[in-house]
Amino acid sequence: MNRLRLLALWVSLVTAAGALSGCVGGKSRESGGKEDPTPFTVTIATPQIGEAPKKGNEVEKAIEKYTNAKLDIQWIPAPAFEDKKNIMIASGELPKAIKLTSNATTVSAIQSGIFWEIGPLLKNYKHLSSASSLYYDNIRVDGKLYGLPLYRDIGRAGITYRKDWFDALNLKPPVTLDDWYTIMKAVAKKDPDNNGQDDTYGMFLDKSFNDPSTSSAFLTRLAVSQGAPNKWGIEDGKLVPEFMTKPYLDSMKLLRRLFQEKLINRDFSVVQPADADNKWNAGKVGIRVNTVASAAASSQENLSMAVPNGKVGIVPFVGPSGNRVPAEPGNNGFFVFPKSSVKTEEELKRLLGFFDQLLEPEMSTLLTRGIEHKHFTKTADGKAEFIDLGRFNLEVKPYRDSLPSFEVNGTGMPLKMTELQEKGWKVVADNLNLAVPNPALTLSSKTYSDKGGELDMMISDAQTKFIMEKLDEAGWQAEVDKWRKAGGDQMMEEYTAEYAKKK
Known part of the structure; x- marks a missing residue:
């Protein structure tokens, strides 16, 4: 079934569900501005994280x-979630909040009017409204907000490196592409582990290095630090993809030179991310x-098992123009509220009040630290120290990962950290206001909906071939021209028109 037919079925099912479902999740209660002492039923459908809690x-x-709520969470195994969601809609058994992820089908369903718009109401909720606007801007549809994000850090990029090697080789963290080259060559050629073998890498790439679907791809992070846009940029009022900009091409040329001189692993195009992790862990x-x-602290722990004296450092991505990182979507999906099960605006307001309460200090501590004396203890200086992380992962993590919360920079009890942990989280916090947004993130393109996967594959394959010297620069430009003729130009026009409309 193609995407358009699937979308049509999805929307028709929702419409039918709206007619069938009477009081899913219990009757709505109009409080008239007064506190309702009756527990409020909150029904939620979300993919299962780990083992479903009892x-x-x-x-x-x-x-x-x-929260004075009666909580009813349907934990649905992740592989079955999409199918189960459609069955729930067809049967009329809609919860008051259901988790969605950003894609063309979701955008079209939202545009059809089956979910409540919540943007105008957020100002009335202290904690929901205090979150950075980027979290919400990244999930808007036609400039309007319909969902509450499961918050994730927006500026996550940082350079994790072997500080002991850098100190021994008199190296500093990279700023320019020339710096990156110097570091790669020194680490690959100067035997920093002192074992007399040619077995160290400046970096060990894996096949996800240029993943077109994510701003966390290494090539995007590197290029953005050098002045490239985050996936899409604006030139003369038009949207252009990152790979058509000079800083991005320059970053590709660096990887090509590293490959040419055997300063990075030659098999990067087929290496799995887990294999790259293992190389780091092995020192x-x-x-x-x-x-x-x-x-960063986890990188230190993993390294220490093989290299007890190894020392890890963490710094932000810095380029010629300073600290510059790609903004990531800032969510792991978001909750939307069907009009068929949330009957009135008063019921919607009470539901938003429930989610706002989850960000208050007591609930934030519960979701991110667990229960005192069971999952954590409170230190003399008022910080939480985990006492049973395994138990926390089993009993609390499913709620932390499935409900809105901020793991570190929220209102919950501060976490006791090592110096390296504090440095890593400071990079994340500092990145937030410096992160470069992707202007096309919330825009729609019919061409991309129809053939985006094919277009992405054309470019990612060409990038890999260019780096591996199977294409010269003229050959790379020829591949870009093919991409443009195959739908790239049309996609740029559609994004540009959407961007102009949004502005």
């Missing part, structure tokens, strides 16, 4: 008591590219 567990009871890599700044 009904009535201690964490769930604590949420219900604090063979100078800069770890497949990670985020907040995970």
